[in-house]
Amino acid sequence: MSEEKERPSEQAGTEAKQETEAHTADSPPEAPKDPEVVEKNESSAAHETKPSAAPVDPEREAKLKAAAEARAARAAAKAAAEGGQPSAPDATAAPVDPEREAKLKAAAEARAARAAAKAAAEGGTPGGTSASAGETPAEPKAPSPKQPELDELLVHLRTQVGDSAVEEASINELNGHMPMLTVRPEQWLAAAQTLRSTDGGTFDYLRNVSGVDYETHLEVVYHLVSLVTKREATIKVKTNREQPSVPSVTPIWATANWNEREIYDLLGVAFPGHPDLRRIMMPDDWVGHPLRKDYVSLDSEV
Amino acid sequence: MIRTEELLLNVGPQHPSTHGVFRIIVKLDGEVIIEATPVMGYLHRGTEKLAEDLSYTQIIPYTDRMDYVSAMTNNYVLVHAVETMMELAVPERAEYLRLVVMELQRIASHLVWWGTYLLDIGAMSPFLYAFRDRETIVNLFNELCGARLTYNYMRVGGVKWDASDAWLDKVRDFIPYMEKKLIEYDKLVSGNEIFLARIRGVGAYDAKTAIDYGLSGANLRCTGVDWDIRRAKPYSLYDRFDFDIPLGTNGDCYDRYLIRLEEIRQSLRILTQALQQFPSGGETMGKVPRVIRPPAGEVYVSIESPRGEIGCHIVSKGKQEPYRLKFRRPSFVNLQILPKLLVGETMTNLITILGGIDIVVGEVDC
Incomplete structure (x- = not known):
């Protein structure tokens, strides 16, 4: 009890912060406003230019244009004289010392040469995997220890199900480098069958199924593990918010049955192929899906 | 030949044997069940939405x-998830606590079940x-964090209350x-003939079915599947202790019973070692950080x-x-096999x- 008394005071400071943050960072109500604001600005700008454009006489405009051109030409000539370089408009902004620039250029060239030499040395050594080094140049960090697992999964799904089956593949570093794949809903059933039926590294155990409303789309997340090899993987299937539908994997993992019912109940995702898709938590006559982000709760106090 | 009629019977939601507000609609032919439909949601509080x-x-x-x-393990899974995301280090003493x-x-929970x-x-x-005997544990918790059932003990990054040496001595005692009492339990019940007749071979399934249904805990291990997350994917400090994972062979209620009793024994073993190593x-x-983000x-x-898991x-x-918080509740998943x-x-x-x-219905409905 003493603890419960203490908690509000503990939270008091953070709650105030939370409120201010809610004003600044609450995206859903603001997001739809933005396009309107842009539209308004554009239309008001159009209003301003139209009346101002009308009274201008063509002669005056031509004169102004000519003057502007002359100014630009003068500036370019000045720059050429100072820097010895022909008419670079940036050069006028900062007076550049040619010596220094040459030094910088030389240094950059030397760096590039060193890098090239290093790459050549690595690639040239016998057994050096030049192909894999070429594939992942974007990552400055060391490759994840689970990268081979992800690659293997990816190759497996692409050969067994189809090249287009996997939309995205990444390593979830936050979650102990868990391989994470996004599978297209049309190919999810075939992909699930493949994941389950493979010899050896089969994902025999479906630990958890979650549904997430991302406001732009809905996502069903499957957490798989192999009880034999202890390998883990997260599979995501994205679907739209208007007609959300993801094929049911209940025939593949029986445990998906109630999990899918729960997601259907709370998020409104249909699971074609499910043997008994009914609400499970809410009453049968309930309207709406409570875990949707735009769900309006019955009682505002709650 | 006795002619029987189909009978629809409603069990629960307010029935002591359903361990909470859980309801099963059973279709009976005489005394034999033809079909069972669980109905739940009576205790659904929308925890995930509130969160x-x-x-x-x-x-x-x-x-x-x-x-x-089993409030302590629930506390742990949440703070553990947040700590994993934030890569926070938990002090040794807090982790031992x-x-x-x-x-x-775990012992208290198995005692309630037993x-x-x-x-x-x-x-x-x-x-x-x-x-x-559970009362002893509940009193220990009461002394540690001021609550008997809903402890609210763990925090992201540690625990709320430190334990005194006297408290640790009480756990040692x-x-x-409890070891002595376990022998008593076995003598009293485990070999009892009436008891055996009631539960041996009842509700049996094989390992393949258990895995397919995603069962966990004693429900999975009673079929001989060696899967305990404390050993398979060690978290906390479980890799520092020597303990066995009891397994069954028949996958029936009796194996589940024996496993849970043995798990109490193994938990006592872990406790003994933990208290020896206690910093x-x-x-x-x-x-x-002051604000956890x-x-x-x-x-x-x-x-x-x-x-279970x-x-x-x-x-x-x-x-x-959290943008979305979902709990995988073992009771909810384990219950799925019931109609079958x-x-x-x-x-x-x-x-x-x-x-x-x-099952605990608070966890089934969440």
Whole structure:
């Protein structure tokens, strides 16, 4: 009890912060406003230019244009004289010392040469995997220890199900480098069958199924593990918010049955192929899906 | 030949043997069940929805109320998920305290199961013994964190209250006491002929079915599948202890019974080692930012609760409230196999099988 008394005071400071943050960072109500604001600005700008454009006489405009051109030409000539370089408009902004620039250029060239030499040395050594080094140049960090697992999964799904089956593949570093794949809903059933039926590294155990409303789309997340090899993987299937539908994997993992019912109940995702898709938590006559982000709760106090 | 008629019987939601507000509609032919349809949601409080408006520290008391027989492990899965996301280090003393309370909780939870299960199938006195011994643990928790059931003990980065040396001594004294009582339990019940007749071979399934249904805990291990997350994917400090994972062979209610009793023994073993290794001093809270904001991304972690794999899936957008919080509740997942097990069984076995799964309805409905 003493603890419960203490908690509000503990939270008091953070709650105030939370409120201010809610004003600044609450995206859903603001997001739809933005396009309107842009539209308004554009239309008001159009209003301003139209009346101002009308009274201008063509002669005056031509004169102004000519003057502007002359100014630009003068500036370019000045720059050429100072820097010895022909008419670079940036050069006028900062007076550049040619010596220094040459030094910088030389240094950059030397760096590039060193890098090239290093790459050549690595690639040239016998057994050096030049192909894999070429594939992942974007990552400055060391490759994840689970990268081979992800690659293997990816190759497996692409050969067994189809090249287009996997939309995205990444390593979830936050979650102990868990391989994470996004599978297209049309190919999810075939992909699930493949994941389950493979010899050896089969994902025999479906630990958890979650549904997430991302406001732009809905996502069903499957957490798989192999009880034999202890390998883990997260599979995501994205679907739209208007007609959300993801094929049911209940025939593949029986445990998906109630999990899918729960997601259907709370998020409104249909699971074609499910043997008994009914609400499970809410009453049968309930309207709406409570875990949707735009769900309006019955009682505002709650 | 006796002519029987089909009968629709409503069990629960207010029935003592359903361990809470859980309802099963059974279709009977005489005394044999043809079809069973579980109905749940009577205790659905929308914890996951509520959590979306709460900071992580504020969610901890809600986890107490999911599986209220095992609040400590629920606390742990949430703080563990947040710590994983934020890569926070937990001080040694805090982690040992967590482990000690989790193992005490496992014992307390199994004692509640043992007592109520036997009460379900007609044995009154074991219930009294089990609750007498559980009371010791509940009192220990009360002394540690001021609550008997909903502890709200753990925090992101540590624990709320430190334990005194006197408290640790009380836990030390409890271990030999409980070991002695376990022998008594075995003598009283485990070999009892009436008891054996009631539960041996009842509600049996094989390993393949158990894996397919995603069963966990004793429900999975009774079929011989060696899967305990404490060993398979060690979290906390479980890799520092020597303990066995009891396995069954027949996958029936009797194996589940034996496994749970043996797990109490193994928990006592872990406790003995943990108290030997217990650090003499140190902090109980790690370095935690004043406002807990896990980085944007998602995480799924799971631990071994007394009922099986309890998991926590957090989707964070870098704010102090989770964008989405989903709990994998072992009771909910384990209960799925019930309609399949009940077909062809008698009404009396319904109670035996349901009790053998060991559900807590607060966790089924969440």
